[in-house]
Amino acid sequence: MPERLKIDEPLWDQSTFVGRFKHFLWVTDPRSCVVSEETLDNAKILVEQYRKGKEPPGTSVEQVIYAKKLYESAFHPDSGEKQNVFGRMSFQVPGGMAVTGAMLQWYRTAPAVVFWQWVNQSFNALVNYTNRNANSPTTTKQLVVAYVSATGSAMITALGCKSYWTKRASPFVQRYVPFAAVAAANFVNIPLMRQNELLHGIDCSDANGNIVCQSRLAAVKGIFQVTISRIVMCAPGMLILPVIMERLEKYRWMQRIKVLHGPIQVLAVGCFLSFMVPTACGLFPQRCSMKSSTIEWLEPEEYNKLKTKCGTNIPELVYFNKGL
Template identity: 55%
Template sequence: MMKESPRLKDGRIDLSLPRWDQSTFLGRVRHFASITDMRTAFTSNRTLLSAKELLNQYKLKQEPTGTTDEQIWRAKKLYESAFHPDSGELQNVIGRMSFQVPGGMILTAGMLQFYKTNTSVIFWQWLNQSFNALVNYTNRNAASTVTNKQIAFAYVSATTCALVTALGFKEIMGKRGNPIMKRFAPFIAVCAANFVNIPLSRQAELSDGVLLFSSDKQQISESRLAAVKGIALVAISRVTMAAPGMLIMPVIMNHLEKKASFMKYQRYHLLFQTFMIGCFLVFMVPVACGMFPQNNTISLKALEKYEPEKYKKAVEMCQRNGLPLPSHLYFNKGL
């Protein structure tokens, strides 16, 4: 049986921790499967606000008599699926991580189905990058100093990169007479755009660094190196999330479209691809999010080598707080 997070001394649920042990891959997958459950994206605002209120009551030990642990876990799931973890504000539906499956399946299917004309490529890549920009903005760090101008620049840059990559790859493969390879143009474009969009969206972290904490959550220093690591891990996760559907479906469709029985029902091809992509994403969204620990680490040796001024600050802060010098410090890698 998968281990749940430890309880408080009085046996009550510790709401500051995820339900499942985050030191294991399966624990992280189960955690993200819960908060990215697409069914929660269609939960009414009234129900979501009631869940938030129940959690506030539970923190004060004022919850209604007879409230069960499962009701608290359910409320916590709804809260984490819809409210910003820093500000506590209700997020817009389309930008929530719980909307990744329905949003992603429609956009991915559209990119894979309509790849033959340049107009279609431009429209679907633009729509996909607009969706990604909204997700990045909705889930941004509340303390981030990134301006609207910088966010707009990241959006335009990622969209341009995606379009140039998709159209260029499609043109090159067309000249080489390889039709199946043209189907992979959307995936190549998505990969390229992710490695442009995410760093630009989080450029403040690259210039100022992210906060580093000790194991007991005391702020110790900042690090640009940790920001680079966090952004790289998120980019890898995003690409991994999209990869199975965008790599396997072109092969499946290329095979099926050679069969006369399948081609009789062309009007249903988009519906078929959308359903199949949805099946991939239901599995891949929590797997990709859980690939790397949310509270990631950076070694003090790396800090000493590449950011000596931040290492010095960390040493001084530990001495000031009477803490032993740790081998690693923790930071939030983002999503």
């Protein structure tokens, strides 16, 4: 009998960057966004059946792998609930290329900067909420405060940079106003949208998956890594593309097709994101770890809970889902 697929484990080694890159290249495939709801539901059913060893007779490994891909692209790893399609990581390429391309094209006036930063941070807020650690529920009031704070910080940063750079910088440097705003806003948006994790901690488990404690330090580490990943994700497109467009716009043929500058930037951002989404997601392991001794030093109350639960067999490392 052939060895069964480990349905709840990635197909590639997650201890290496290459393995994580392959995994996220596979699971963030934008084509998963246009799959019907019925197909997604059937994929979840097949994964659950296979997990119990009760899949329909004649089910091939290829069918199980495809169902696993759809399941991991559309359902939250903690709650198992179907995610909003616009908040899924598989929507990052089409969604990100449209919003980022627009920000890079329309940055010259204050109203344009405000509008596109608002659109971008609204999109980011949805993605952050959708890919949070679902074991830490967030109230409606917290979501509203987080959303207003994040979008507000992005617009203030963008307007501040634009006002400062308009007087002191060349038109080329002004092209980097959107990236400065996005980078700054990410440090506000992600922590605020996941503030419950920072306030109450997130579930940490031992190597066997048994929950042993809740840690705020784990939340800080996970959220910081996600923030860095998001900035890295958008950086090449927002830093390199302005250089390319600055060169291209000097040519007469580009000056004759100004109406196409926006679509060109959108497509170019899409090319960057196709590579950068799996790259950024794979920078850090999804199943993040932390030393128990760190909890003992900085969170003695949680360490006492850990000792009560584990007795003398306190694990050296605890594991948690950092989110995306």
